[in-house]
Amino acid sequence: MSSHGAHEADTTLERTGPNPSSRPIAEEPPGAQRIGDILVEEGILQPDELAKLLDVQSTQEAHRRKPLGRIAIEFGFLTDRQLRAIIDQHGKRIRLGDLLVSRELITPQELDRALETQAEEGGLLGEILVRNGAVDEFQLTEVLADQCDLPYVPLEPEEDEIKLSTMINLGYAVRHGVVPVSRIGRVLTVALWHPSAIAIHDELEQSTGYSVRLVLDRRQSIYQRIRNIYGLSEAELVRVLESERPRAEVTTTVTEPASDLA
Incomplete structure (x- = not known):
């Protein structure tokens, strides 16, 4: 197990397209089962329906590409709650630090330093990384949104x-x-x-x-x-x-x- 693997908790992710910063996204860890295959296995999707959703995902602009689970929700195949339950059941959770490294937003060395700080002083890993200048708050929020399979919606003032x-x-x-x-x-x-x-x-x-x-x-x-x-x-x-x-x-x-x- 890596030095950071012992410290981090599992958190949700399914992302198959390029990330918002246009840097390459690493594939899921070896042996990991893709969320699309899990949804077929659970009877939520038929293979042809999965193929259609993947086609929809592939046509989206790189910086706006949605996680497959989110697309399945938008097409009415399941609810947010069902997706979270399935993700939890199958352990489809990638650690925040590993996810940031896989997207090349931080280096393994930056992650290790942040984890050492967290072990000594406590606090939230993402905030430590932001404070260290390893990642900015916008990048962190985008990754967290994908990790939790929630839309990232920058808030705008509303009249009412x-x-x-x-x-x-x-x-x-x-x-x-x-x-x-x-x-x-x-x-x-x-x-x-x-x-x-x-x-x-x-x-x-x-x-x-x-x-x-x-x-x-x-x-x-x-x-x-x-x-x-x-x-x-x-x-x-x-x-x-x-x-x-x-x-x-x-x-x-x-x-x-x-x-x-x-």
């Missing part, structure tokens, strides 16, 4: 965003790092910056009464939108963050498989 503040309590939003993005019919789109927040998907649906669609964006964008929606100054947001921090740390310990996810 204040109305969304009634959907999710401020303390809850800050504690979990989530923010409502839009409400169309009975579908509420919620953005998150850390994949561990996926664990509250069902809770959000129960508390809001809406079907919740999760998307991913950068931490800075999430908190800026929280400021906008709840009408907070920067100082007020800092105070809320400080007051929620102990509870957020407890929540992270419960819902997050390991601290090196991001």
Whole structure:
């Protein structure tokens, strides 16, 4: 096992096309079973349907190419929840550090240094890599989105965003790092910056009464939108963050498989 393999937790990925930075993407590790084959094995797809989805994927622009699992969801073959369950069941999870190395966004040496820092000081692997200048926040968020099979949606200001503040309590939003993005019919789109927040998907649906669609964006964008929606100054947001921090740390310990996810 590599020096970083002992530290990292498994996280989701299925990506068969070029990455957004146009650098080559390594194939899956030897012996790994592709998600398309798994979906056929599970009876979700027929071989001809898989071929059609692969054709769709191959026609997408390199920097906009979607994971196959995401395309299967968009075509109605399965739901987000079903895909996550299948991925978990089959162990289709590639470590964040290995994924960043395979996309040539960081070097193995940069990963090892970051893992050493994490072992000594704690913290999130992705944030350590950003702090070290090994990768920028945009690249990290794009990789995390693919890893979790969530859309990466850079947030834009909305004229009616204040109305969304009634959907999710401020303390809850800050504690979990989530923010409502839009409400169309009975579908509420919620953005998150850390994949561990996926664990509250069902809770959000129960508390809001809406079907919740999760998307991913950068931490800075999430908190800026929280400021906008709840009408907070920067100082007020800092105070809320400080007051929620102990509870957020407890929540992270419960819902997050390991601290090196991001």
